Amino acid sequence: MKHFWKKTLWAALLTAAFALSATGCGNDSQTSSSTANSADSAAQTEESSAAPAENGGAADAADTNVFTYEMRDDGxxxxxxxxxxxxxxDIPSTVDNYVVSAIADHAFEANWDITSVTLPSGLSEIGEGAFMDCGNLTSVTIPDTVAQIDRAAFAGCSSLASLSLPETVSTIMEEAFTGCAGLTDLTVANASLEYDSWGLVEGSEPLNVTITCPAGSAIETWAAANGISTKTLE
Incomplete structure (x- = not known):
């Protein structure tokens, strides 16, 4: 009877120990699983926060607008x-959905990095000294919406070889081309545009430039009187 009681007690103790051991393993497994899930979640969060830079989001925003501007009264x-x-x-026709209508005074002055400029359609005015002393500027494309070129706009652009002024240009102020020693080909499409100290004659000597213009135009008459050769604009 005593032996039977001892065996029964021993079996109960073994059963309890096994149950406790199994429960402990289960808790370890759950803890391990929870830790792994937390690590995965953290990794996903890190990847998500890095995604905008990889996809060209906010990291590139500073590079989307390299032009500064001022609002005009006409919007x-x-x-x-x-x-x-x-x-x-290549200057855009709009910035932040606003139409670009003018280049400000001295906006690009002394920028020796610029080699060529394409101005946008819709532009009406090139400001005073806008491209003054851009010594490496070799070509400028002016659209047929520009009406006015202000004083010394291209003064000192010594590498500028050719320039075409569309018929819409009705005003060119003094010294616009002063110091443009490399200018050899100038087209003036407006037959009524009159020369007004643009800088094509420095001292007593004219630049070595040929002006292409309409036959009988005001600029042709001036060129003939000042020893500058002309070609007829077809």
Whole structure:
């Protein structure tokens, strides 16, 4: 009877020990699983926060607008400066959905990095000294919406070889081309546009430039009187 009681007690103790051991393993497994899930969640969060930079989100936002501007009374804007690194400059027709109608005074002055400029359709005015002393500027494309080129707009652009002024240009102020020693080909499409100290004659000597213009135009008459050769605009 005593032996039977001892065996029964021993079996009960073994059963309890086994149950406790199994419960402990289960808790370890759950803890391990919970830790793994937390690590996975943290990794996913880190990947998610990095995604915008990889997809060209906010990290690139600073590079989308390299032009500074000012609002005009008519709701258009004047470009006042450039903060980019392009040397062949293509100025947009709109900035932040505003139409670009003018280049401000001295906006690109002394920018020796610029080699060419394409101005946008819709532009009406090129400001005073806008491209003054851009010594490496070799070409400028002016659209047929520009009406006015202000004083010394291209003064000192010594590498500028050719320039075409569309018929819409009705005003060119003094010294617009002073110091443009490399200018050899100038087209003036407006037959009534009169020369007014643009800088094509420095001292007593004219630049070595040929002006292409309409036959009988005001600029042709002036060129003939000042020893500058002309070609008839077809």
């Amino acid at each position: 258009t804007v004047t470009i006042t400066g450039y903060q980019g690194a392009e040397t062949a400059l």
